[in-house]
Amino acid sequence: MTTTPDGGVAPALSAEDLVAAVPALGSLPLRVANIRNVPGAHLDLGDLLKLRARLASEFAAGAVGAVVTQGTDTIEETAYVLDLLHDGDQPIVVTGAMRNPMLPGADGPANLLAAVRVASSPASRGLGCVVVLADEIHAAARVAKTHSMSTGAFVSPDGGPLGYVAEGRVRIVNRPSGRRRVPVPSGALARVGLCVATLGDDGGLLRAYGESLDGLVVAGFGVGHVPAGWVEPLGALAGRMPVVLASRTGAGWVGVETYGFPGSERDLVGRGLIPAGELHPYKARLLLQLLLSAGADVRTGFTP
Template identity: 65%
Template sequence: MSDSTRETHLSAPADRSRRVVVFGLGGTIAMTADATGGVVPALSAADLVAAVPGLADTGIEVRVEDFRRVPGASLTIDDLAALAEAIAETLDGGIDGVVVTQGTDTIEETAYLLDLAHAGQQPIVVTGAMRNPTMAGADGPANLLAAVQVAAAPEARGLGTLVVLADEIHAAARVRKTHSTSTAAFRSPDGGPLGHVVEGAARILNRPRHRVTVPAPPPGRTVEVAVLTMTLGDSGVLLDGVADRLDGLVVAGFGVGHVPAGLVARLAELAAAMPVVLASRTGAGSVLAATYGFAGSESDLLARGLIPAGFLDPLKARVLLHRLLALGVDPAEIRAVFGTASGHA
């Protein structure tokens, strides 16, 4: 694992144009209507690039890779592992940056997984669309244009994986999808966007102090990590039997990291058998560590062995825990990595 601030900004040599590769995975941005009238992924990466007004005028050389054509909800961790490997090979070829187009359903998770896997300087930019190409005001072409411009921008180097929609530039570790249909669905509640695309240029306003990268796990290792969201009057029935079926668990607790008192003993038993991460279901803010002291409070749960997720939301905490478990990292190092990734160390 690595933890560093990257501040190097290198421009493309003056004797060549900037080069970006677009990997198409499908999703709403690539959908057209089928015989039933519903939209399905059908457009290739080349189709998407060809439909972007003004892209040819940027002077950016764009190559395309038609990697998958599936809805965002059907992407798998294996798909993303293969994509990360393909991106790494592409970037080794002197490319200035990469764009990934996909369904917005899972962008906040896939972008973070790609961010964990990417230790290079070139930006990886993930984008999509909230309105499919058959709708008035389809946002796919504008989002793709902005994503290509950011991927080619020297200012975006060293920022890892970014999410670009609606001319906003978000860090993969912060961004969340906060609305089911709005074109302004993507927000970074903790810290805000890193910048904006203005007149075709990436304007970076703030830079994260650090980010965490995790080496690729060996192939063929199967890991199961679940997210359990606490609800009013939760009886804990979903905890029954999970010790034999999961390798790790993320608990999306109330508020700053609370659960019903009746669940404490079972969670403590699970934490003794597997890594159990405590996150907040609220969508913004950090899990606390030492404010409340009642049974089921954050301090109670952490004292019983749960791992604080800090500012990581439950979905990103699951992605990080899954990758660490797949790598075979021991519990002490898992706790240390979460301390860094969570923004608390």
């Protein structure tokens, strides 16, 4: 981002510009490329599939790791898609900046340097795609942006960071127990929606969703509960398409066997909804979209 004539900031700097702003990167054997130069909010799954193909080509040519820079709006989603589609040991690191270069204390250069260190470290092999900001290393499946402006916006509510960059060294303190993989889609992309439960919602929109989608993710209250008016429409939808049940809380797991009232997690699972486990609704939506687009089994794909 850099200043626009009207006083705002917008994407304008190239990858070469970003690297040039970090003198410590000058002596490293980096291959630099510009893929897209748009706000993070404008990215879509098609962009990420093109990026994945480019990264696969670079890895096949001998790259030991990769760094992707983008706007922070959608970093947690971009990183998760790349993680699902990456089956190599080379680390992919997604980073960005919470303060643009026009602000005092801009964090972009430090984040980029830390990201390159993580991507080039042997300690990072096998981690898949990670997010690096503020010298913290987060697993793509765990990380969430939890603040609109703070430089400490990125956290991993379930499990904490995988590690840190300290004194220029990559220090991994815990490793994820496993990673999901999804085949790379080759045809048309499925249409998948996300519907968030809110107090008193009568479920009227659910019927409209059923007419235009291939799959749906529901972000329920607590461990996976919905308003009473949602129960029958969700049961009907689950008979026609995959419907995944996630939690809107941002941490913890969807239940499967605790509560027993209509619209509880036990009731909804019994009606055919698929529990998302620990996945945030945003990530559950992307996993469902990729599974449907690749023709993969949805229930197996959501099994931890």
